[in-house]
Amino acid sequence: MAFNIKALPKKNYIMPGNAACPGCPENIGLKFVSMALGEKATLVVPAGCTSVIQGLWPRQGTSMPVLNIVFAAAASAASGLSRALRIRGKDDIVVVWAGDGGTADIGLQALSGAAERGEDFIYICVDNEAYMNTGIQRSSLTPHGAWTTTTHRGNPGRKKPLPQIVAAHRVPYVATASIGYPWDFISKLKKAASIKGFKYIHLHAPCPVGWRFDPGLTVKIAQLAVETGAWILYEHENGKLKLNPPSNKLVDPSKRKPLEEYIKLQGRFRHLTDRDLEELKKEIEENWREITAILRAQGDL
Amino acid sequence: MALEAEEKTRVRRGTIVPMRGNEAVAYAVKLSRARVVAAYPITPQTIIVEKIDELISKGEMDAEMIHVESEHSALAATYGAAVGGVRAFTATSSHGLMYMYEVLWWVAGSRVPVVMAVVTRAIGAPWNIHVEHSDILSTRDTGWLVAMAENNQEALDLTVMMFRVTEDPRVYLPGIVGLDGFILSHTVEPVEVPDQELVDEFLPPRRQPYTIESGAPIAMGNIIPDEAFEEHRMDMHESMREARRVIEEAGREYGKLTGRDYSGLVECYKCSDADYLFVGIGSWMGDAKIAVDALREKGLRFGALRLRWIRPFPWDELREYGLEKKAVIVLDRSISFGYAGPVFLEVSSALEAKPSMVGVLAGVGGVDVNYEDIVKIAEHVVSLVEEKGRVYVPALWYHLGEFYPMKPGPLPTRKTPRHVNKLLEELWSKKS
């Protein structure tokens, strides 16, 4: 255990009574950011669920300072903010908290620019795999076959490999995480905070409203995504790839739970045909093949 | 003591250096001690960015340049730095300004001071890199203060002044300094560069209403109820009006220090006793002044009223100088399609269309307009007024020496070349 839950101060890591839907994974994620980075975190939030989650002026529902910003500008606003705070001798940890749309689609250009320049902040993509804030429309991070309000017959595309795209910028730190694995996420946040330069964490965040599951199952589904191998926990540190538990044991496919256990709980996959399921499995297999190939090349497998 | 006080207000001459308008802006930014500059190159703004980077590289300017990947990011990064508590600057033109348009609104609404230079240029399609005012005038409603320079000296002075005005607690709105593409940006003029000590005396340390940083869990910009939103908007409106007074104060003080007084939101050239008045913005108002002299020699009492500030709008000055004139000629370097020039529409509403008014559209897309053209325009309007008594012509196009009233009906614009039409016809007839 990387940290002792009971040792954490009993404070509001997220404000009760904010505007998040019941069972919201973003609220859970924001709690962990606050737990990991304490008083030092300053958030930059582009348009997305978290613009709403904060609730209504004159209150705001997170425990951290927040600079809200237009959709495509999170990484660039964070660049300026982090530079100014450094110039003023402050050691704030600037954190972009952006959804999959704000990261992989409309915000990708600014993200790439900031990564290439090596700006000093942590970029977290909280990935609920569709545009949930506007009402469950497909994003480029929606998995194959998933129903959304703009893919009634299932998403014909496949999920963009965003962590790899960011890693290709050769930034010092890229990691995946899940709201179902707080210890892993928190230790990754702490590690990212200790590194100077551009850090990227891709946080898997199952959304009960958009994925059509019972809000009580948010954490369980997040864990199933990892246990079935659909979401892989890893980190790239200075170009070296490392699998994190429990994904490290799942290199062996026989150790993974069947994908169906993850799929069957979600209404968005209800109409999945056998062919779609095969396609989805193939996609996941490909992700694993890529990772194991790198691990082999590194001599770690 | 009295002597000391006098000495403090004595004009201190700077160094006269020949430089391009863009360089004048760059020096102003350096003298204003901006700490972060984020910009994306676009013709004709590029020299500003290049010069600032050169000044930083030589160690003459203590700032960081953020080499962003777009104008959208340029303003967002500039804004981020400003929210973080440092003086920040960006510059752009035309399409660059269009690309950052939504960010303009966000910056103004957050009430954090930021300064930007807009080097005016036509907006495509088709491509045209020459002067036009469509870009800068599109910022009219965003909540930014907007000033337009007539020459390179003013480009420098207004930039320094803009930092002071925007950072004044009575204002706390961002500001744009406009200068005409190529005519100023790439043209060398002698510019008096004030000493650093003088600028330090004029420009107090950075002030801003708040910062977003650790220590205070404050959110900027989360959802606000409609009624509060409306109040917030009206508060911006009040501050914009209050900015008038701040500009006058700052302009007067700048005058005491440098000998160049900017207390007026307008510049009045022989307009008090004039029968006819030119009104306009930007560099060609310099030509209008020469035209005024030429016309006066011909016995026509003309004057020129240049709007140095577009927002806040110099309503009082316009009415003071404009209401009693025989005719007011508004020169517009852009058009609001289907209606008239944007400056004409603004001026006409301030003057309640009381005097005879003619809105002249000219110089769009960099078409050259010199003082002789302006004399010609004046004589045309005078003959119209003498013939008809009172006239109100919102849009009169002056193009290569000819006048075209923009009434409904065919216009002498160039049509698509015949051979292109023929080609298109052939293509579509084959398809059907």
Add this chain to the structure above:
Amino acid sequence: MRLSSRKPRKSLLPGDTALADSSPSRKDELVVEPGDHFYPLSIAAPGSMGRTGSWRIQRPVVDAEKCIGCYLCWLYCPDNTIIMREKAGPRGQDVASIDYEYCKGCGICANVCPVNAIEMVDESKFISQS
């Protein structure tokens, strides 16, 4: 609530007022002065969307006998509405309790509880009781 009533605070280069005062260069000096305006600023506070307890369809009810004080529900609760009472359990263990004013009734606590000490009960039951 307008934040313009906040007192002006002055921040200089990291903890060094002397440097700013003695140096002819004021470049790093920043004065935060609110002025009299309406800024779109909000402060972290509970209830930014009102008393969200009214959203609840099911109510989590903690069985203090079963609760082992493991804090998992506290860790995962998306709304920070689990209050851990130290040593308040029948066996002297820490015990989870729920802030019903804000609890949205998502049921994550009941699902992550390793000993099934939290039961989701229909809100209608509580209405008929009262």
